[in-house]
Amino acid sequence: MKVMIRRIYSLGFLFALLAGLNTFLGHQYLETQLRAEIKRNMTFKLDYIIEEITSDLDQVENLLQTADTIIRMEEDETKLRWFFQEILNQNSSYLSIYLSTPENKTIYANGWVPPPDLDARTRPWYQAAIKDGKPIITSPYLDVVEERLVITMAQPVYGRDRELLGVVGVDKSLQGMLELLEQEKASENGYSLLFDQDGNVIMSPCPAYDASQPKTIVDIFDVKDHSIWREPSGLVYASLHGLEAGYLRWQTIDRLGMVVATFAPVSDFIDRQTLTIQLVVMMVLSFFVFLFVFSLFHKKQIIQPIKELDYDIKGISVYDLTYRLPVEEHRYFGSLRHTINLMLEKTQGYCEDIWRQQEELEAAYTQLVANEQQLQAQYDEIMEHEAQMQYLADHDPLTGLFNRRKFAENLRNLLEEGQVGAVFMLDLDDFKNINDTQGHVFGDQVLQFVAKQLRNICPQATAYRFGGDEFLLLLVGEDDPETLHQCIEEIFRNLKETRTIEGKRFHLMVSLGAVRYPADGTTVDDLLIKADIAMHNAKRAGKSRYLFFEGSMADTFSRKIHIERILLETIQAESFRLVYQPVVKASTGEIAYFEALIRIQGNPLSPGKFIPIAEESNLILPIGRWVIKEAIRQLLTWKKSGVKVKPIALNFSAKQFYDEDLVDFLAMQLNEEGVDPALVEIEITESVFIDNLEEVTRIIERIKTLGVRIALDDFGTGYSSLNYITRIPVDRIKLDRRFVERLTENILVMKGLIAIAHGLKMDVVGEGVEKSEEARLLREVGCDYFQGYLLSIPLPPDQVERIMDTNYGDLLGYL
Numbered sequence: 001m002k003v004m005i006r007r008i009y010s011l012g013f014l015f016a017l018l019a020g021l022n023t024f025l026g027h028q029y030l031e032t033q034l035r036a037e038i039k040r041n042m043t044f045k046l047d048y049i050i051e052e053i054t055s056d057l058d059q060v061e062n063l064l065q066t067a068d069t070i071i072r073m074e075e076d077e078t079k080l081r082w083f084f085q086e087i088l089n090q091n092s093s094y095l096s097i098y099l100s101t102p103e104n105k106t107i108y109a110n111g112w113v114p115p116p117d118l119d120a121r122t123r124p125w126y127q128a129a130i131k132d133g134k135p136i137i138t139s140p141y142l143d144v145v146e147e148r149l150v151i152t153m154a155q156p157v158y159g160r161d162r163e164l165l166g167v168v169g170v171d172k173s174l175q176g177m178l179e180l181l182e183q184e185k186a187s188e189n190g191y192s193l194l195f196d197q198d199g200n201v202i203m204s205p206c207p208a209y210d211a212s213q214p215k216t217i218v219d220i221f222d223v224k225d226h227s228i229w230r231e232p233s234g235l236v237y238a239s240l241h242g243l244e245a246g247y248l249r250w251q252t253i254d255r256l257g258m259v260v261a262t263f264a265p266v267s268d269f270i271d272r273q274t275l276t277i278q279l280v281v282m283m284v285l286s287f288f289v290f291l292f293v294f295s296l297f298h299k300k301q302i303i304q305p306i307k308e309l310d311y312d313i314k315g316i317s318v319y320d321l322t323y324r325l326p327v328e329e330h331r332y333f334g335s336l337r338h339t340i341n342l343m344l345e346k347t348q349g350y351c352e353d354i355w356r357q358q359e360e361l362e363a364a365y366t367q368l369v370a371n372e373q374q375l376q377a378q379y380d381e382i383m384e385h386e387a388q389m390q391y392l393a394d395h396d397p398l399t400g401l402f403n404r405r406k407f408a409e410n411l412r413n414l415l416e417e418g419q420v421g422a423v424f425m426l427d428l429d430d431f432k433n434i435n436d437t438q439g440h441v442f443g444d445q446v447l448q449f450v451a452k453q454l455r456n457i458c459p460q461a462t463a464y465r466f467g468g469d470e471f472l473l474l475l476v477g478e479d480d481p482e483t484l485h486q487c488i489e490e491i492f493r494n495l496k497e498t499r500t501i502e503g504k505r506f507h508l509m510v511s512l513g514a515v516r517y518p519a520d521g522t523t524v525d526d527l528l529i530k531a532d533i534a535m536h537n538a539k540r541a542g543k544s545r546y547l548f549f550e551g552s553m554a555d556t557f558s559r560k561i562h563i564e565r566i567l568l569e570t571i572q573a574e575s576f577r578l579v580y581q582p583v584v585k586a587s588t589g590e591i592a593y594f595e596a597l598i599r600i601q602g603n604p605l606s607p608g609k610f611i612p613i614a615e616e617s618n619l620i621l622p623i624g625r626w627v628i629k630e631a632i633r634q635l636l637t638w639k640k641s642g643v644k645v646k647p648i649a650l651n652f653s654a655k656q657f658y659d660e661d662l663v664d665f666l667a668m669q670l671n672e673e674g675v676d677p678a679l680v681e682i683e684i685t686e687s688v689f690i691d692n693l694e695e696v697t698r699i700i701e702r703i704k705t706l707g708v709r710i711a712l713d714d715f716g717t718g719y720s721s722l723n724y725i726t727r728i729p730v731d732r733i734k735l736d737r738r739f740v741e742r743l744t745e746n747i748l749v750m751k752g753l754i755a756i757a758h759g760l761k762m763d764v765v766g767e768g769v770e771k772s773e774e775a776r777l778l779r780e781v782g783c784d785y786f787q788g789y790l791l792s793i794p795l796p797p798d799q800v801e802r803i804m805d806t807n808y809g810d811l812l813g814y815l
Contacts, residue, residue: 038264039235042186042249046262049184049192050251053177056093057153057255060170061135063087064155067168071099071157073361077107084109093176095143095150099157100126101166120167129154129167137256140174140202149174149203151256178203187268190246193220193261202258221248221263238263305332313340321348396465398444399451407464407472408524414476415522422484422516424461424473425531426491429509429543431469436658437692438504445501450508457494458487472531479516481548488512488546496544511538512546520549533557536616563613566603571622575601578630579794580648582803583765583787586779589809593647593681595787596631597794598623615653624656628669632680634797636673643801649681649711654688658695663702670706677707683734685714693727700729711765715739725757733757735783737768743777751781758782775812786812 070083084097088109100106100120108114120126128136135155143150154169181192181204193204199216221238232252239245240263250261309332312325324344325337394406402410414421428434428450435443447469454463454471464472473491478484495508513534521527534549537556541547570576580594598607614620631648638645656662670677682703689696700710709731716739725733735750743750754764766778769788778786791808 038247042262042264045184045186046249046251049260050253052180060153060172064135064168068157080107081109081111093173095171095173097170099166099168102164125152125154125169126167129156186262186264189268190264195259309333321351399448399465401451401463401465404466411524419476420479421477422475422479422514423527423531424512424514425535426471426510426512427535428469429511437695453494457491509544511535511543513538515549560613563610564617567610567614567619570600576626577601579796580800581794582792583785584791584808586783586786589807589812591646592785593649595649598627615655620653620655621659628666632669632673632675635675635679644804647679647681649683651683657684657688667706681709681711683711683713732763732765734765734767740766740768740774754782772813
């Protein structure tokens with residue numbers, strides 16, 4: 001019994017010893033496990049906090065990505081505000097969401113409009129987002145309105161062509177993060193806190209932290225080595241200043257630029273350790289196997305599958321929707337895994353539908369933009385063509401001035417409005433000579449120069465090109481004659497100055513006609529006709545002058561129109577006729593040659609009246625060619641009839657002389673009719689030499705090359721006769737009738753002049769000889785030929801044949 005009792009006691013002792021040893025070993029084991037559990041718990045809590053914070057940041061980042069897509073697709077500000085407000089309604093931690101554009105325009109969810117002096121482009125979050133070109137997170141700061149600690153997350157928004165559309169930002173309250181730090185702690189009396197990478201504490205429910213007095217992590221915790229805070233993560237034994245000691249675990253959140261830490265006092269684990277020891281001592285034998293088996297079961301059947309499930313779930317990514325949780329090789333949580341996979345399949349389908357619709361919308365939008373751009377380009381082209389057509393319809397292409405159509409439109413509007421003003425019509429005198437001698441290119445440059453001058457000379461008037469070398473000036477609101485005279489005088493002073501274009505000097509002369517409206521007319525046509533009448537009267541009065549329209553001019557104009565009509569009808573019917581006045585040799589009284597003079601059959605109209613009008617209207621050209629043909633035909637007729645043919649002199653005006661085809665036409669007529677060129681003489685006046693002596697000399701030489709003689713008619717009518725007579729290659733000069741009438745007053749001058757002509761091998765003809773005394777004096781001073789009514793009036797061809805051999809010596813009184 002005693003042995004049994006001893007054995008029992010021994011067994012009991014052994015059991016107690018084993019129990020004590022087991023308890024001691026268990027205590028040591030549990031203490032080690034407790035420390036590891038503290039570390040795991042702190043790590044778990046810290047990881048959870050970081051995961052929650054990271055998840056929260058991911059949610060904001062995903063929101064910014066969604067907002068980026070919406071902003072690029074939606075231009076309506078109202079819809080953007082609605083979208084922003086929906087986000088705020090669904091997320092209480094978001095204080096505000098907004099979009100700031102490069103044009104300093106900010107769209108807030110609540111429609112709030114910032115003051116004009118607030119430039120969002122200068123804010124750190126805006127500049128940081130533009131600089132990095134990706135989502136950024138600002139450091140926490142205190143919102144003065146909400147009085148809450150917030151951070152701003154912002155992201156730049158770029159268009160399809162990478163142009164900056166703006167920066168979208170979200171102000172997020174850190175209140176939820178503070179509540180997370182309060183709720184998630186490693187132990188009952190533990191703390192969690194948040195500080196930046198410089199060690200400045202941002203938030204913490206720790207009693208040692210006072211938000212009104214910013215502190216660093218060194219101010220709160222006492223550690224031996226302060227350099228450990230530079231490490232991105234770690235676990236140290238530390239103590240609160242003035243409070244108890246414990247473990248401090250920290251981890252850096254790189255994307256936030258902040259550090260999350262958790263602190264657990266050791267005292268929170270002391271009672272738990274004691275209780276554990278007591279429970280182990282009391283229940284070590286009864287529950288050892290159970291606890292051992294349970295721990296194995298717990299680890300294998302619950303913890304490990306949960307970790308594996310957690311690991312697999314973390315593999316789900318928004319960037320890979322084909323990912324599925326493994327099912328066959330796992331016996332645990334198979335149903336849950338299958339359910340999650342079904343959810344992933346549906347999510348994939350939804351996302352693929354969304355992406356497909358998004359691609360279709362983007363394609364449709366791209367096509368819409370392309371169509372819009374094409375339509376806009378076509379519209380711009382149409383508008384450009386329309387503007388160009390309108391410009392061409394209103395402007396003269398050479399000078400850039402308004403044209404005749406625009407003048408008529410403007411003047412018509414002014415007359416309808418009852419305005420007063422004036423119209424100036426000006427014409428460049430002898431402009432055709434500029435074209436003929438200097439070329440049309442130079443002529444165009446002269447017209448452009450005149451147009452430029454007219455714009456600047458009279459700013460109160462609008463200049464128009466009427467056509468050819470004619471221009472119009474339209475004055476509005478000014479019809480005072482004195483003011484109009486001053487304006488015209490200014491135009492003449494400016495245009496009369498000698499100018500140079502591309503090294504060529506030229507001198508302009510203009511004739512101008514002026515009318516006032518409505519005094520001189522109430523219609524456009526009426527005013528144009530009267531301005532034209534006044535201008536042509538100015539030309540006939542001697543050119544390089546201006547006249548205001550007067551009633552008497554209308555009668556003159558009517559007569560001019562009447563004569564032009566007679567000339568046109570005569571040209572068409574070829575009903576002109578030539579008469580011939582003999583030119584007699586002063587030495588013998590014999591007829592030397594005849595001068596052909598033109599008349600109109602059946603009409604007593606004098607050549608002195610219709611020739612100037614023919615020259616002005618350019619009808620002189622066809623008339624001149626008819627005269628050439630008729631005179632050569634008459635020479636041929638006389639030759640065929642056996643009459644002794646005498647030469648015929650033909651008069652050429654300046655316009656005829658500068659006719660480009662004149663020489664060729666004359667040569668052709670002589671060749672076709674077979675008439676000796678020596679029987680033809682051309683008479684030109686001194687006015688031909690005014691503009692271009694070299695060109696005149698060249699044409700004369702061409703005519704003389706044909707064998708045709710040249711005579712200078714009307715010599716002594718006002719030009720520098722002596723200057724020309726020594727420089728031009730003519731065969732004879734004809735003294736004007738007025739020179740002959742004053743012969744007795746300047747007989748010595750006449751003798752000297754004739755001597756000079758003879759010295760130049762020129763014959764001299766005295767025109768308009770009507771008295772015997774005039775013939776006698778002309779013969780005394782050495783004149784070679786006489787012509788005038790003293791000898792004969794102009795005769796028709798049949799009478800010329802009868803006087804061809806007549807000698808006027810008896811009539812002259814010296815034979």
